[in-house]
Amino acid sequence: MDVLAIPAERPKGWYLSLMAPNTKGPEFAWLDPSRLYCNSQALADCVQDLLSQFHSDPIDLVAGIDAMGFILGASVANTLGKGFLAIRKAGHLCVATQNQNYTDYSGREKIMEVRLDVLKPGLRVLLVDQWIETGGTMRAAIQLVEKLGATVVGVAAVAIENTEGGKWIKENYKFSHCIPEALQSQVDGKYLNFF
């Protein structure tokens, strides 16, 4: 595969075949989407797909989740001409933070944190992460934004699996993702036929 090649035709989600399956075992995520960020057209098309639901929504700030959500979130922010806020896994920020416990697809208890001096009532925030599997990580980020009084305009990720938590997000927030309807059942089954 030529990872950097830009095809002549670019149907919806064309870049998803750049993602690579887990070859290391169950303690890792089932997939690594990050190779699609290596292809500049793939990243640009992915960002446009994520923004397609939000063209009529005022957004003040994009927040991305540690770590891979930083890449996609910063790309979305840059495309929108807005700033970017990092939502961190605990233990890195040297300033006062709001913290939130959560459990993700690994089943491990984790803590996420955000600095106290950016989010405030009235601020409209678009939350971006690479992937939503159980939804635990995104739900914690939503809780952090809302605890500080800001508004979650919506949630964007390459994929939102139809898990209990993924469905909760879809039912309660405006959302966008990059998975064509015909591929969603493969994503939910954690196997893509193009691997």
Ligand SMILES: O=P(O)(O)OC[C@H]1O[C@H](OP(=O)(O)OP(=O)(O)O)[C@H](O)[C@@H]1O
């Ligand atoms: O919906 P969930 O089950 O909560 O899982 C989703 C989270 O897991 C992945 O990140 P991971 O913690 O693997 O870290 P990374 O971004 O550093 O790769 C992914 O990028 C989301 O942040």
Ligand SMILES: Nc1ncnc2[nH]cnc12
């Ligand atoms: N990057 C990812 N790919 C697939 N499943 C995931 N679950 C959590 N992160 C994921």
